[in-house]
Amino acid sequence: MRTPLQIWWKTVKNMLFNSYIFIFCFLPAVLIGYYLLNRFSRYKLAQGILLLGSLYFYGYFNFSYLWIIVSSILFNFSMYKLLSMNRKKGAKKLILAFALLANIGLFVYFKYSNFFIDNINAVLQTDFFIEKILLPLGISFFTFQQISFIIDAYRDEVPDYSFLNYATFVAFFPQLIAGPIVLHQEIIPQFQERARKTFNYENFSKGILAFAIGLGKKVLIADLFGRVVTLGYEDVGSLGAIRAILVALSYTIQIYFDFSGYCDMATGLGLMFNIEIPQNFNSPYKALTIPEFWQRWHMTLTRFFKKYLYFPLGGNRKGTFRTYVNVFIIFIVSGFWHGANWTFIIWGAMHGIANILTKIFDKQIKKLPRAVNWFITFVFVNLTWIYFRAPSIGDANKLIGRIFSMEFGSVGNAVTHIFKSNVFVNSIGLLDSIPGYLYLIGTLIFVFILLFSRNTNEIIETFKPSWYTSVFTVVLLVVSIISLSGVSTFLYFNF
Amino acid sequence: MHKKWTIVTLISTGIILCLIAAFVIVIDPFFNYHTPIRDYGYYLNNESYQNPGLARHFTYDAVLVGSSMVENFDASELDQMFGVNTIKLPYSGASFYNIKLISDIAFRHSDVKTVFWGVDLTRLSSDPNEPRYPLPEYLYTSQKIDDIEYIFNQDVIAQTVSTIRRMHAKIPNTPLDTAYEWYSQHKNDFNAKAVAQEYLSTRGDIGEDEEIDIANDEEIDMTNVELNIQQNILPLIEENPDTTFIMFFPPYSVLYWDTIHSQGLLDDYMRLKELVIEALMKYDNVALYDFQADASIICDITNYKDYSHYHPDINSYMVTSMAEGRYLLTKQNYKQEINKLHDLVLQIDVPALLQKYIDEAE
Numbered sequence: 001m002r003t004p005l006q007i008w009w010k011t012v013k014n015m016l017f018n019s020y021i022f023i024f025c026f027l028p029a030v031l032i033g034y035y036l037l038n039r040f041s042r043y044k045l046a047q048g049i050l051l052l053g054s055l056y057f058y059g060y061f062n063f064s065y066l067w068i069i070v071s072s073i074l075f076n077f078s079m080y081k082l083l084s085m086n087r088k089k090g091a092k093k094l095i096l097a098f099a100l101l102a103n104i105g106l107f108v109y110f111k112y113s114n115f116f117i118d119n120i121n122a123v124l125q126t127d128f129f130i131e132k133i134l135l136p137l138g139i140s141f142f143t144f145q146q147i148s149f150i151i152d153a154y155r156d157e158v159p160d161y162s163f164l165n166y167a168t169f170v171a172f173f174p175q176l177i178a179g180p181i182v183l184h185q186e187i188i189p190q191f192q193e194r195a196r197k198t199f200n201y202e203n204f205s206k207g208i209l210a211f212a213i214g215l216g217k218k219v220l221i222a223d224l225f226g227r228v229v230t231l232g233y234e235d236v237g238s239l240g241a242i243r244a245i246l247v248a249l250s251y252t253i254q255i256y257f258d259f260s261g262y263c264d265m266a267t268g269l270g271l272m273f274n275i276e277i278p279q280n281f282n283s284p285y286k287a288l289t290i291p292e293f294w295q296r297w298h299m300t301l302t303r304f305f306k307k308y309l310y311f312p313l314g315g316n317r318k319g320t321f322r323t324y325v326n327v328f329i330i331f332i333v334s335g336f337w338h339g340a341n342w343t344f345i346i347w348g349a350m351h352g353i354a355n356i357l358t359k360i361f362d363k364q365i366k367k368l369p370r371a372v373n374w375f376i377t378f379v380f381v382n383l384t385w386i387y388f389r390a391p392s393i394g395d396a397n398k399l400i401g402r403i404f405s406m407e408f409g410s411v412g413n414a415v416t417h418i419f420k421s422n423v424f425v426n427s428i429g430l431l432d433s434i435p436g437y438l439y440l441i442g443t444l445i446f447v448f449i450l451l452f453s454r455n456t457n458e459i460i461e462t463f464k465p466s467w468y469t470s471v472f473t474v475v476l477l478v479v480s481i482i483s484l485s486g487v488s489t490f491l492y493f494n495f
Numbered sequence: 496m497h498k499k500w501t502i503v504t505l506i507s508t509g510i511i512l513c514l515i516a517a518f519v520i521v522i523d524p525f526f527n528y529h530t531p532i533r534d535y536g537y538y539l540n541n542e543s544y545q546n547p548g549l550a551r552h553f554t555y556d557a558v559l560v561g562s563s564m565v566e567n568f569d570a571s572e573l574d575q576m577f578g579v580n581t582i583k584l585p586y587s588g589a590s591f592y593n594i595k596l597i598s599d600i601a602f603r604h605s606d607v608k609t610v611f612w613g614v615d616l617t618r619l620s621s622d623p624n625e626p627r628y629p630l631p632e633y634l635y636t637s638q639k640i641d642d643i644e645y646i647f648n649q650d651v652i653a654q655t656v657s658t659i660r661r662m663h664a665k666i667p668n669t670p671l672d673t674a675y676e677w678y679s680q681h682k683n684d685f686n687a688k689a690v691a692q693e694y695l696s697t698r699g700d701i702g703e704d705e706e707i708d709i710a711n712d713e714e715i716d717m718t719n720v721e722l723n724i725q726q727n728i729l730p731l732i733e734e735n736p737d738t739t740f741i742m743f744f745p746p747y748s749v750l751y752w753d754t755i756h757s758q759g760l761l762d763d764y765m766r767l768k769e770l771v772i773e774a775l776m777k778y779d780n781v782a783l784y785d786f787q788a789d790a791s792i793i794c795d796i797t798n799y800k801d802y803s804h805y806h807p808d809i810n811s812y813m814v815t816s817m818a819e820g821r822y823l824l825t826k827q828n829y830k831q832e833i834n835k836l837h838d839l840v841l842q843i844d845v846p847a848l849l850q851k852y853i854d855e856a857e
C-alpha cells in the first residue's frame with residue numbers, strides 16, 4: 001500500500017523557487033557552500049558547488065532530465081572547441097550547421113513530436129501513436145542560450161572559456177528553468193571576476209528584496225488570479241460578458257506577475273551570488289504600441305530573435321516588404337517557441353501583424369493621444385493573451401464571443417470568494433461582512449497601481465537601506481511563505 | 496548600512512516565522528501534536544485534516560469508520576449500547592484506502608477493541624491505493640519534516656486564530672460524539688415529495704417491462720475489488736484478532752438499487768455482496784449486519800434526503816438493532832437476505848411508489 005509519505009514526497013518533487021525546500025534547504029546550503037569555499041580561496045571548487053547545485057536543482061524535478069542537459073552541455077562545448085580549432089570557413093560552416101541541427105532537433109523532438117503526430121493524424125486521417133513525450137524543464141531556454149553561444153563562437157566572438165565556466169553559464173539555477181536568456185558575455189566574465197567572489201552585503205540585500213518581491217508577485221498575486229482563470233476555462237460557454245472580461249483580465253495579470261515574478265526571483269538569486277542577471281521585464285503594460293510592448297516584455301527573447309534571426313534575415317535592410325516578412329517570421333517562430341499548439345502560432349501571428357501595421361501607420365499613431373495608444377495596445381494584448389492561454393482556438397474564440405455578447409451576467413460568488421478568502425478574512429471574522437465584490441475591485445485597483453509603479457529592477461537600482469524597506473521585505477517574505485500552503489475543504493456530498 | 500539591513504531583515508523574518516510556528520504548535524487546531532489545550536474554541540470541521548490527529552492523540556477503545564453513511568451516528572449511543580468509548584473517524588465518500596489508512600493510525604496509537612464499519616459496496620471498485628479525495632499527506636505521516644506545510648500554512652493559521660477567538664468567547668469544543676454530522680444542515684432536504692419528483696424526472700419513461708440495455712452498463716472493476724479486499728479490508732481483521740469488527744451494510748433507499756438495476760448491474764452487485772460476505776464470514780472476530788433488504792426502511796422515502804442518505808433516526812435504530820443482535824448475517828441466512836433484496840428491487844413498482852408521495856403531499 002502506498003504510504004502517505006510516498007505520496008507526499010511525490011508532490012514535493014519540485015523545487016521551484018516558491019517552495020519550502022528551495023527557500024529553507026537548497027538556497028542556504030548552496031550559498032553557504034559557495035561563499036565558504038571562496039573564503040578559503042578554493043575558487044574552482046566554489047564554482048563547482050554552484051554547478052553541481054544547479055544540476056541537483058534541475059535533476060530534482062526529474063532525474064532522467066539530467067542526462068539531457070548534461071549531454072547538451074557536453075555536446076555544445078565540444079562543438080565550441082571544434083569551431084575554435086578550425087580556421088577554414090567551410091569546416092566552420094559545417095560544424096555550425098551540425099550543432100544547430102542537433103540543438104534544434106533535440107528541442108523539436110521533445111517539444112513538438114506529439115504536436116506533429118496529432119496534426120499528421122488530423123490531416124491524413126491516420127492513427128499514428130507515440131507515447132506522450134515528457135518535456136524536459138527549461139529546454140526552450142537552455143537550447144536558445146546555447147544556440148546563441150554557438151553562433152557567437154562561429155563568428156569568433158567568444159573568448160577562451162573553461163568548461164567549468166561554460167557549464168555553469170548554461171546550468172546556473174536562477175536562470176535555468178525560466179530564463180532570462182542570458183548571453184555569455186554578460187555572465188561568464190562575472191564568474192571570472194575575483195571581486196565578485198567575496199560576500200557583498202549591498203548585492204545580497206538587493207537580492208533579498210528582489211527575491212521577496214518576485215515571490216510575492218508569484219504567490220500572492222499571480223496564483224490568486226490564476227484561480228479565476230482556471231475557473232473560467234472550466235466552462236467558457238457559461239460565462240457572461242462581465243465574467244468573461246474578468247477571466248481575460250485575470251490572465252493578463254496572472255501571466256505578467258507569474259513570469260516577471262519568477263524573473264525577479266532569478267535577479268534576486270543572482271545578486272545573492274554577486275551575479276547580475278539581465279533585466280527581462282520593463283513594465284510592459286505601460287507600453288503605448290506593440291513594438292514597444294516587445295521592448296518591455298521578455299526582453300531577452302526579443303534580443304535573441306533580433307540578434308540571431310532578424311538581422312541574419314536582413315533586418316530592415318532589404319526593402320520595406322522584406323522587412324515586414326522578416327518581422328512576421330520572427331513572431332511566427334516566437335509563437336511556435338512558446339508552445340506546441342496552434343493557439344500559440346495564432347498568437348504569434350497576431351503580434352506579427354500588429355507590429356507590421358504599427359510600422360505602416362507609424363505617422364498616424366504618433367499623432368494619437370498617449371492614452372488612446374495605451375488603451376488600444378492594452379486591449380490588443382488582453383485579447384491576444386486569450387489565444388495564448390486557451391486550450392484550443394475554439395475555446396479562445398468562444399471566450400471572445402462571450403466578452404462581446406450582450407449578456408452581462410454577474411461576477412458570481414465563486415469568483416468573489418477567491419478574493420475574499422485569505423488568512424486575514426478567514427481568521428478575523430469581522431471583515432466577513434464586507435461584500436465579496438469589494439474585495440475583487442479593491443484587488444484590481446491595487447494591481448493596477450502596481451502595474452504603473454516602478455518595477456523591481458528600478459526599485460533595486462535605487463535601493464537604500466531603511467526601516468521601511470526592511471519591514472516591507474519582512475512582511476512580504478512572511479506572508480508569501482505562509483501562502484505556500486493552504487487547506488482544501490471538500491464540500492462534496494458523497495458517500 | 497546594507498549589512499545591518501540584511502541581518503535585521505533576515506533575523507526578523509526568522510523570528511516572526513518561529514513565532515507563527517509556536518503559535519500553531521501550541522494551539523494545534525488539527526491536533527497534529529496534541530489534544531485541545533482548552534475545553535473551548537476548537538471546532539471539528541474538516542475530516543481529512545483532523546481525523547489523523549483524533550486517531551493519534553485522543554482516548555478511545557473503539558472507532559467508527561465509513562462514509563457519509565456513518566457521519567450521523569451519535570457515538571454516545573454506540574458507547575451506551577456496546578459499553579465502549581468510540582471515536583468517529585469517517586470520510587465523506589471514503590474509499591477503502593481512506594478506511595485502511597486511518598484504521599492503521601488508530602491501531603498504532605490505541606488499543607482498539609471494537610471497529611464499527613459501514614461498508615459501501617460501490618467503493619470496492621475504487622482505486623485501492625488512492626484516497627477518494629486528495630488528503631494532506633503531511634498530516635498522515637509520522638515524519639516531522641513535512642509538518643512545515645502545516646506550520647507555515649495560511650489556512651491553518653487562520654483556523655488557529657479563529658480557535659483563539661472562540662476560546663475567548665467561551666464557545667465549547669465541538670462534541671466528539673456528534674462530530675461531522677450533516678443532518679443539521681440538511682434538515683429541509685428530507686422532503687419525500689421533492690426526492691420522488693426528482694427521481695421520476697431523471698428516470699424518464701422506463702417502464703417495468705422494458706429491456707435493460709446491457710451493452711451500455713458500466714462494469715465493476717473486479718481487479719480493484721480483489722485488491723481492496725486483500726489489501727485494505729482483510730489485513731485489518733487478520734492482524735487484530737482480539738478486536739471485534741462490527742460491520743454493516745447501510746440501508747440505501749430502493750431508488751439507489753433501482754438506479755443500479757437500470758444500469759444492468761443489480762446481479763453484479765448481488766454477486767459482489769456475496770463475495771464480500773463470504774470473505775468476511777471466515778473470521779471469528781467479525782459480526783456482519785445487513786439493513787439493506789428491510790422494505791420498511793428502504794421503501795419509505797420520508798427517511799431519505801436523496802437516493803441513499805438516510806435520517807439520523809435510522810442510525811440510532813441501527814445501533815439498537817445491532818446491540819440486540821438483529822439483522823445479523825449468518826452462514827445460514829446470508830444468501831436468503833441477498834435474494835430478498837434482489838427480489839424486492841425487481842418486484843417493486845417504483846413510479847407507483849413515488850407517485851404516492853407526490854399525491855399525498857397535494
